[in-house]
Amino acid sequence: MEDKLKKFADEHRDEFDVFEPRTELWQNICEELPQKRNTAKVISIKFGDSASFSANSMFMRIAAAIVLLVGCGLTLFLMKSNAPEAGNTIAATTAPPVNNIAPELAEVEAYYVSQIEEKKSKLSEYDLKVLGLDDQQEIDQELARLDSSYIQLKKQLYTTPNTDEIVGALIQNLQIRIRVLNRQLEVLQRLEQINEQPDLEPQRDETTNV
């Protein structure tokens, strides 16, 4: 008998992958991986038998630092000597494409990201377990989901002609995150007050489902 469900799943296989892990997860993985920093690296460059060059990492670091310093100095000198032209070319070549498509986005993004970071650091000051609240996971999950869709939207930004709508959605996405964090902060503050006055009936039902 034909398995229609299997056929359906095969045809739509990719659409079933909707979840994404939090971006922080890579950091956790890195911490568990053995780092090979202790062994001194020797870099050797060989051009046939005639010329060869080898150096350990300390030497290379110093060399790299010198090259960098000389490079910076040279760039500064060049920029000062013919400032207008040099300034323009640099801006034109290094500006990320997003600035061409939606110049206001970078600024708005920076603003909201700083807000979000601030709220997150405030949140992390609370000890959730002590306050009897362990649905932080849900919040993280929500934020992770928002993050995934943000990345998706940003990809679309480069392919869709209607950038205004997408920029709107991106900003909305950031605002929702702030709202989620604010809500959580409020709840925590209220819980803290309640914990300070243990006689009062704790109002646990006002949790954080946004």
Next chain:
Amino acid sequence: MEKLSYQDVNHHVIDRCKSGDNRAQYELYKLYSKAMFNVSMRITNDYAEAEDVLQEAFVSAFKNLHSYKAEASFGSWLKKIVVNAAINAIRKRRSELVPMDERVVGEVADEVCEDDSEWQVAKVRRAIQQLPDGYRVVLSLYLLEGYDHAEIGEVLGITESTSKSQYSRAKKKLLEIMKEPQFVV
């Protein structure tokens, strides 16, 4: 005929990972984390647990990369690690995935009518999430991870025919869930 070993498209990156190159490891992670996370998510049905499994699997994969012999694609090698880690994770919270009394290979008669006209991916996916652990794992492995019943049997420690009948039951249950009037996407 000479047996060619499978040349993975990523073998350059993999070689660099073998020597402990952190950037190459990140490249592989980027490439596979989403797909593997969804594998893990389908088996564990829990976001935080799925993340733990993903972390454990990647760490173990990078540590044991020397045992990857390029007989299969890197993706399927990694997937095996993820599936095993995920199954171990849910075993910890439940002793038997497929209860003993369900191991009887019975006819699952009355094929429910498979009316595929109203199927949508989101709907099917939500319904899968509502299945009990044992059903969900067998059904996901068969439908979405490309395992056949022999492989499912091996990974879950059940027989091939148990896997088959378990799949039929799971499918029947899934179609029932989707028919429930209160089931909304």
